[in-house]
Amino acid sequence: MFTGIVEELGEVTAVETLDDACRFRLRGPVVTDGAKHGDSIAVNGVCLTVVEHEGDEFTADVMAETLHRSSLGALTVGSRVNLERPTAVGARLGGHIVQGHVDGTGEIVARTPSEHWEIVEISLPAHLSRYVVEKGSITVDGISLTVVEAGTDRFTVSLIPTTLALTTLGRKQPGDPVNLEVDVVAKYVERLLAAGRADQAGQAGQGAAR
Structure with missing residues (x-):
């Protein structure tokens, strides 16, 4: 992890x-x-x-x-x-839980520099959009980031000078690809809710059959 x-x-x-x-x-x-x-x-x-x-x-x-x-x-x-490197047991969880299992790729759409940070807009594959929410976490090229705005086909993140200087996101330009990993907790919740609904439907069907 x-x-x-x-x-x-x-x-x-x-x-x-x-x-x-x-x-x-x-x-x-x-x-x-x-x-x-x-x-x-x-x-x-x-x-x-x-x-x-x-x-x-x-x-x-x-x-x-x-x-x-x-x-x-x-x-x-x-x-x-x-x-x-993987997180050592007992170490501080500085970002969020990242598995290193890429869910898809996006592209840098635009960069908007500011005095103390930079807003980067990134395209979002349709099958991943439901997992991305404002103020939620997402991993971009292995970097734990907070989503500023979330749309159906893109999202934005705000990068501080340290992130710009010490990671690939300080160098990538519009059109460059990036790896995306959504929050695994969201995927588990979705699957559990779907299983719960299926169980309820099954129980309702059995009750009607009686």
Whole structure:
């Protein structure tokens, strides 16, 4: 589990295309400190497994399904990426519960700079819009952010200077893709409510049959 608090801005140092996957080598001195084979590291919000670790670099394999559902397929040598290690048990939950399981991708629509922050508008896939609410949480490229305004096909977030300086969102421009993960609590609530309604309908049907 992650919290969406990016630890460092890493860099892609090599990309190897395989038959049905891709192997990335990434540099990140902070997240590789103490890393070992099998550890998890979130890369732009996608939970990846460390295959090899040497110095301040690690490699991770990304299967075709992940490349299809996320923006990782657009990474090239030199691309900057947000990196975060899993949350340690007992640590502070600085952002919100983030699984590293991307629900879909959006695009930067517009950027509106201000004196002390910047408003960024991001497109929202139709199947995710019901999970996004004003003042709710959403993960964008692995960053835990608060939704300012939520529409049917887009939403906005307000970025402070620290976020602009230390994450990929300070560099991305209109048209650039971003990974989106909605609040998992909202998805569980939706499923539980649907199951409850189905049970009630079933019980009502049995009562009518009697």
